[in-house]
Amino acid sequence: MDKSQQICIMGLGYIGLPTAAILANRGFNVHGVDVIPEVVKKTNSGEVHIVEPGLGSFVKSAVFSGKLLAASNPIEADIFMIAVPTPIDDKNIPDLSYVFDSVNMILPFLKNGNLIIIESTSPVGTTDQVKEMIINARPDLDSVHYAYCPERVLPGRTMKELIENDRIVGGDSTEAAEKAKQFYSTFVEGDILITNSKTAEMAKLVENSFRDINIAFANELSIICDKLNINVWELIRLANRHPRVNILRPGSGVGGHCIAIDPWFIVSSAKSDSKIIRMAREINNFKPVWVTNKIASLVSDYKERYHKEPVIACMGIAFKPNIDDLRESPSLQIVDTLLDQERELLVVEPNIEEHEKFELSDYNDAINKADILLFLVAHDEFKELSIPEGKTVLDICGIFE
Numbered sequence: 001m002d003k004s005q006q007i008c009i010m011g012l013g014y015i016g017l018p019t020a021a022i023l024a025n026r027g028f029n030v031h032g033v034d035v036i037p038e039v040v041k042k043t044n045s046g047e048v049h050i051v052e053p054g055l056g057s058f059v060k061s062a063v064f065s066g067k068l069l070a071a072s073n074p075i076e077a078d079i080f081m082i083a084v085p086t087p088i089d090d091k092n093i094p095d096l097s098y099v100f101d102s103v104n105m106i107l108p109f110l111k112n113g114n115l116i117i118i119e120s121t122s123p124v125g126t127t128d129q130v131k132e133m134i135i136n137a138r139p140d141l142d143s144v145h146y147a148y149c150p151e152r153v154l155p156g157r158t159m160k161e162l163i164e165n166d167r168i169v170g171g172d173s174t175e176a177a178e179k180a181k182q183f184y185s186t187f188v189e190g191d192i193l194i195t196n197s198k199t200a201e202m203a204k205l206v207e208n209s210f211r212d213i214n215i216a217f218a219n220e221l222s223i224i225c226d227k228l229n230i231n232v233w234e235l236i237r238l239a240n241r242h243p244r245v246n247i248l249r250p251g252s253g254v255g256g257h258c259i260a261i262d263p264w265f266i267v268s269s270a271k272s273d274s275k276i277i278r279m280a281r282e283i284n285n286f287k288p289v290w291v292t293n294k295i296a297s298l299v300s301d302y303k304e305r306y307h308k309e310p311v312i313a314c315m316g317i318a319f320k321p322n323i324d325d326l327r328e329s330p331s332l333q334i335v336d337t338l339l340d341q342e343r344e345l346l347v348v349e350p351n352i353e354e355h356e357k358f359e360l361s362d363y364n365d366a367i368n369k370a371d372i373l374l375f376l377v378a379h380d381e382f383k384e385l386s387i388p389e390g391k392t393v394l395d396i397c398g399i400f401e
């Protein structure tokens with residue numbers, strides 16, 4: 001593919017910025033657009049506004065070679081890529097307003113022959129909706145190609161996985177899918193699999209629902225085992241010795257901006273048929289509530305025994321081990337509930353420097369000072385700790401399994 005092509009990427013976040021930096025390092029001219037001026041400013045000075053290992057050096061070389069320029073507005077380009085947020089609202093309905101806003105922004109710059117790729121996780125039919133929106137606004141654009149290519153990277157490994165993962169490319173036509181495949185093959189080393197846009201949209205949602213359902217099974221088991229006084233970790237270890245069983249690990253719920261959200265996109269498209277998908281969401285959403293109820297009973301036992309309020313150390317608030325990402329974190333939700341209940345808390349998160357709402361404690365201090373140690377996230381640092389005598393431990397994430 002001709003590397004002199006101009007790429008315009010809408011959204012310079014966890015997905016857009018690494019993609020922009022990789023493409024620019026491969027020789028494309030990349031124009032990255034973001035609506036947050038600080039993101040644009042930082043990117044143009046070769047800095048990154050998110051934490052992602054390896055990203056800094058890619059952005060620096062992309063910017064200083066002149067191949068990556070960030071801006072607040074799009075320009076004319078050959079390929080437009082959309083990597084803006086697709087959250088859900090308070091009724092679990094997908095909010096596509098960022099996608100539609102970004103489409104409105106690129107509208108005046110589109111030309112026939114352009115390829116528009118949506119990477120934002122989207123409900124089935126979004127690519128068709130975007131196409132319709134563009135054709136309605138600009139009937140002259142009768143030969144634009146549309147493709148949907150879901151992103152599957154794992155935060156923390158984005159720079160590697162963007163290149164190495166297999167990709168699914170769905171087009172509104174075979175020609176569009178082929179064009180998108182040609183584009184991705186300039187930097188993707190995994191297989192690139194072609195389909196239609198609806199199947200590609202659904203594939204992303206299904207992948208995350210599969211994970212959600214399996215985690216829900218583990219979380220439900222943890223609640224049942226607690227009631228039956230069975231060690232769930234031992235149980236799972238034993239059951240997993242079956243050659244065709246692989247039960248995942250329970251935890252404080254499901255967080256992050258993918259697994260906790262994407263299944264709702266399926267539910268919203270096929271409400272009465274998405275029973276197990278919806279139930280998995282409900283089970284995983286209930287787990288932090290169950291944890292706070294469990295703490296309430298530990299606190300009341302403690303108060304009965306010692307006639308004072310216990311200090312609770314909340315060990316970990318990220319949504320999963322060894323990262324700094326707090327989005328949709330069930331552990332953070334637990335901490336918020338405990339704060340609302342005016343519990344005495346020490347909050348520990350070794351992967352972040354500070355938090356706007358509460359002071360963070362050092363994990364060694366916290367385990368010494370607290371009466372109840374609540375292990376919420378299995379960060380590596382916690383695995384090395386030896387627990388002082390006399391502490392009540394609630395191990396939600398299997399630190400001491």
Ligand SMILES: NC(=O)c1ccc[n+]([C@@H]2O[C@H](COP(=O)([O-])OP(=O)(O)OC[C@H]3O[C@@H](n4cnc5c(N)ncnc54)[C@H](O)[C@@H]3O)[C@@H](O)[C@H]2O)c1
Pocket residue numbers: 010011012013014015016033034035036039083084085086098101102105119120121122151152153154155257258
């Ligand atoms: N982060 C991941 O690991 C991951 C993995 C797979 C899929 N996704 C999906 O990719 C999409 C982007 O996710 P993200 O994590 O990069 O989000 P993000 O919030 O990190 O970044 C999105 C960026 O888009 C910008 N933006 C918003 N509206 C815009 C507009 N109209 N024009 C230009 N920029 C705009 C925001 O300011 C933000 O900087 C989402 O749909 C997400 O579900 C993310």
